Amino acid sequence: EKVLGANDAIAAQNRAWFREKGVFVINVMSSPGSGKTTLLERTLAALSGRVRAGVIVGDIATTHDSERLARSGAPVVQINTEPFGGDCHLAAHVIREAASGLNLDDLDLLIVENVGNLVCPAEFDIGEDKKVVVLSVAEGEDKPLKYPLMFRVCDAAVLNKVDLLPYLDYNKPLALENIRRIHPEIPVFELSAKTGQGLENWLAWLTGQIKTKK
Amino acid sequence: EKVLGANDAIAAQNRAWFREKGVFVINVMSSPGSGKTTLLERTLAALSGRVRAGVIVGDIATTHDSERLARSGAPVVQINTEPFGGDCHLAAHVIREAASGLNLDDLDLLIVENVGNLVCPAEFDIGEDKKVVVLSVAEGEDKPLKYPLMFRVCDAAVLNKVDLLPYLDYNKPLALENIRRIHPEIPVFELSAKTGQGLENWLAWLTGQIKTKK
Numbered sequence: 001e002k003v004l005g006a007n008d009a010i011a012a013q014n015r016a017w018f019r020e021k022g023v024f025v026i027n028v029m030s031s032p033g034s035g036k037t038t039l040l041e042r043t044l045a046a047l048s049g050r051v052r053a054g055v056i057v058g059d060i061a062t063t064h065d066s067e068r069l070a071r072s073g074a075p076v077v078q079i080n081t082e083p084f085g086g087d088c089h090l091a092a093h094v095i096r097e098a099a100s101g102l103n104l105d106d107l108d109l110l111i112v113e114n115v116g117n118l119v120c121p122a123e124f125d126i127g128e129d130k131k132v133v134v135l136s137v138a139e140g141e142d143k144p145l146k147y148p149l150m151f152r153v154c155d156a157a158v159l160n161k162v163d164l165l166p167y168l169d170y171n172k173p174l175a176l177e178n179i180r181r182i183h184p185e186i187p188v189f190e191l192s193a194k195t196g197q198g199l200e201n202w203l204a205w206l207t208g209q210i211k212t213k214k
Numbered sequence: 215e216k217v218l219g220a221n222d223a224i225a226a227q228n229r230a231w232f233r234e235k236g237v238f239v240i241n242v243m244s245s246p247g248s249g250k251t252t253l254l255e256r257t258l259a260a261l262s263g264r265v266r267a268g269v270i271v272g273d274i275a276t277t278h279d280s281e282r283l284a285r286s287g288a289p290v291v292q293i294n295t296e297p298f299g300g301d302c303h304l305a306a307h308v309i310r311e312a313a314s315g316l317n318l319d320d321l322d323l324l325i326v327e328n329v330g331n332l333v334c335p336a337e338f339d340i341g342e343d344k345k346v347v348v349l350s351v352a353e354g355e356d357k358p359l360k361y362p363l364m365f366r367v368c369d370a371a372v373l374n375k376v377d378l379l380p381y382l383d384y385n386k387p388l389a390l391e392n393i394r395r396i397h398p399e400i401p402v403f404e405l406s407a408k409t410g411q412g413l414e415n416w417l418a419w420l421t422g423q424i425k426t427k428k
């Protein structure tokens with residue numbers, strides 16, 4: 001309880017700071033390997049020249065993801081949790097520290113790619129405007145029911161890797177029903193971060209959210 | 215630190231109890247949806263009549279996995295962590311409690327399917343003999359480097375969903391190199407829990423381990 005209390009206080013400070021700077025902040029979460037980084041690579045490329053975006057990437061170890069995302073030209077800060085205990089989530093204080101390494105005056109959008117984990121990141125407010133969960137069709141239809149908190153707290157869901165559907169016995173209507181059972185009104189974007197299929201609805205939602213904050 | 219200390223003491227008690235009962239215990243971990251339950255369905259079916267197996271399944275919510283595994287005829291205990299805080303891992307005390315719901319005198323093998331999470335479960339000793347990590351080819355090649363602790367502490371790794379390889383740009387030699395970089399001697403079983411391809415090496419390892427403990 002005490003840990004979350006202190007975290008919430010810092011998250012509120014972050015949120016005020018981001019609002020003052022006019023930066024829209026999204027927190028992107030998923031299981032390991034659902035395709036967060038691949039989706040963000042596509043997203044940064046599509047927004048380039050239209051939206052000034054920066055990224056904070058959290059991982060236990062390696063700088064692989066930040067190197068991939070930095071190729072877009074966007075400013076990227078990598079957080080590695082292994083040096084301080086291997087945290088399985090990003091907390092508000094590490095976001096505050098990482099964000100101070102970016103020039104927020106130059107940004108419209110700050111994307112946080114969280115540590116790959118469908119459980120703990122859902123519990124930590126980092127001062128974001130919206131939370132997004134990425135779910136891959138390769139993981140099965142039941143994850144929303146088995147890991148409900150993540151789907152309850154998120155404002156949007158991305159169903160990724162739809163290019164694999166022809167090769168899986170995947171029951172997409174059931175998967176969508178399971179998401180809606182946990183979070184009835186949540187928008188769900190069905191797409192392939194690999195091929196780019198279905199990306200336009202996700203981009204429309206994201207750019208619409210940025211405009212609303214402005 | 216205090217949490218892990220208390221946990222280690224109970225884990226040691228569990229281990230002594232399992233040894234006295236002559237039960238070999240494996241702790242199976244992975245990201246959500248890597249295929250733990252599918253692999254265990256196949257494993258229980260293949261061992262039926264040869265090895266007396268029981269299962270403890272941990273999830274945040276639902277009894278889906280225990281229902282699937284109970285179809286094998288094996289005794290199965292489901293742990294749901296949501297009622298006590300939504301823990302993202304199984305600790306030794308909940309394993310002690312769940313195991314007391316099984317008749318260990320009748321078992322050669324106790325399989326623990328942990329909560330889907332590639333981070334925290336690796337830190338909690340539950341009294342098992344061996345830890346096994348399941349990695350799906352759909353998750354990419356870099357997970358061993360990005361989530362190193364899990365691959366360091368495990369005694370065996372299963373590379374699952376190889377039936378999807380023809381549809382993925384997956385670099386299997388790189389994935390195996392990444393596993394070996396973190397844990398050089400670890401045996402890696404390449405298989406498809408869906409089609410049954412490659413299952414025999416995994417079963418040979420498992421039955422060999424059970425015999426060694428006896």
Ligand SMILES: Nc1nc2c(ncn2[C@@H]2O[C@H](COP(=O)(O)OP(=O)(O)OP(=O)(O)O)[C@@H](O)[C@H]2O)c(=O)[nH]1
Pocket residue numbers: 030031032033034035036037038039065115116117160161162163164191192193194195352353354355357360382
């Ligand atoms: N077929 C297919 N593969 C995809 C898609 N998106 C991502 N992948 C693959 O999935 C694997 C993991 O993708 P990443 O983008 O690294 O996943 P991630 O969620 O960022 O992983 P972590 O940061 O480690 O949690 C890689 O092998 C990608 O090539 C997709 O739309 N279709």
Ligand SMILES: Nc1nc2c(ncn2[C@@H]2O[C@H](COP(=O)(O)OP(=O)(O)OP(=O)(O)O)[C@@H](O)[C@H]2O)c(=O)[nH]1
Pocket residue numbers: 138139140141143146167168244245246247248249250251252253279329330331374375376377378405406407408409
């Ligand atoms: N193509 C393919 N799909 C598989 C394979 N093994 C499992 N799956 C599918 O992957 C999805 C998840 O499988 P599960 O066995 O439920 O995964 P899990 O690791 O037990 O998931 P959690 O318990 O929620 O962490 C399901 O849709 C399975 O049908 C495989 O070898 N090949």
Ligand SMILES: [Mg+2]
Pocket residue numbers: 036037038065113
């Ligand atoms: Mg990533």
Ligand SMILES: [Mg+2]
Pocket residue numbers: 250251252279327
């Ligand atoms: Mg399972």
